Amino acid sequence: MGTTTTGQQGVEFDGSGEGTAGAGAGAATGAAGGAAVRGGRPGPVGRALRSPIGWMLTGAVGVTLVSGLTANGPGPVPALGAAAAVAVYWLVMRRQAGRPVPEIARSGAWRAALHGGGVGLGFVLGSVLVIMACGGYSFSWAGKDVLSVVGSTVVVQIGASVSEELIFRGLALQALERLWGSRVALVVTSLFFGVAHLVVPAANGWSALAISLEAGGLLGAAFLWRRSIWFVTGLHFAWNTLEQLLGIPVSGHAPEGLFDVGVHGPAVLNGGAFGLETSLVPVLTALVLAAVMFVRARREGGIESRRRVGN
Numbered sequence: 001m002g003t004t005t006t007g008q009q010g011v012e013f014d015g016s017g018e019g020t021a022g023a024g025a026g027a028a029t030g031a032a033g034g035a036a037v038r039g040g041r042p043g044p045v046g047r048a049l050r051s052p053i054g055w056m057l058t059g060a061v062g063v064t065l066v067s068g069l070t071a072n073g074p075g076p077v078p079a080l081g082a083a084a085a086v087a088v089y090w091l092v093m094r095r096q097a098g099r100p101v102p103e104i105a106r107s108g109a110w111r112a113a114l115h116g117g118g119v120g121l122g123f124v125l126g127s128v129l130v131i132m133a134c135g136g137y138s139f140s141w142a143g144k145d146v147l148s149v150v151g152s153t154v155v156v157q158i159g160a161s162v163s164e165e166l167i168f169r170g171l172a173l174q175a176l177e178r179l180w181g182s183r184v185a186l187v188v189t190s191l192f193f194g195v196a197h198l199v200v201p202a203a204n205g206w207s208a209l210a211i212s213l214e215a216g217g218l219l220g221a222a223f224l225w226r227r228s229i230w231f232v233t234g235l236h237f238a239w240n241t242l243e244q245l246l247g248i249p250v251s252g253h254a255p256e257g258l259f260d261v262g263v264h265g266p267a268v269l270n271g272g273a274f275g276l277e278t279s280l281v282p283v284l285t286a287l288v289l290a291a292v293m294f295v296r297a298r299r300e301g302g303i304e305s306r307r308r309v310g311n
Helices: 023-035 044-050 052-070 077-097 109-133 146-180 182-199 205-226 229-246 280-299
Strands: 011-013 019-021 137-141 259-263
Touching: 044 052, 044 077, 052 077, 052 146, 077 146, 109 137, 109 205, 109 229, 109 280, 146 182, 146 205, 146 229, 182 205, 205 229, 205 280, 229 259
Parallel strands: none
Antiparallel strands: 011 019, 137 259
């Protein structure tokens, strides 16, 4: 993966996830930190900001603001917003939390993203084929401009997948993990991920629970296993992109895809108006995959079971 730079004085990441921040952004962060320090020791505000909850909230607000300003922009703006969101994440983690960021290391980023993308494609394609075999889906070519649809879909989904993974897995899961351990962090972030999707069209209690079990559980377990934002982003990106190109609603949003999808039979099979995520087929498949990933993470020492001291 090439060097990621944002703005004239951006953040440059090296192969270990370390980097150098631009003078303007660094000065602003340093000033904020300095205001919370008295006599060389952090005061109450400084301790709060450097706590896991403090840097989680700061990072989440920063990434959300960047995503909100760029998500619906023209052309490559959503993808550029994703790069800016990574820069915000790096600044918060390095300057405020004072911790390394190997989860966004440049080294092996493309390989991790492609690996995650392969898992996402296999997961969605397998689920769709099972539903088709049961008579739940039928597809017909929509006759739209392929390059236009694919290009806009890819750009939008890059922005969405990067920002969501930075917030939920990079910030929330790791912050809560430092307080209560990996298991509690996985459960809490999965539930919150489902609740966050209650604001989308056609959402209800079942859709929130399905998203929690399926997306929250699978993406959270994938991060605990690989400890890579690029891996979970690749999985998330491939998942949403393939759904959109097939014309299947993505979390309640009706997409402009390459196909027109016919939905047949009960919603428990095809997901109904909300889309694939509320079908029992991918929910059960995701739970199996998440369990396998969690077991692998535990065997490889990736599960934190006790509270850490500090940030």
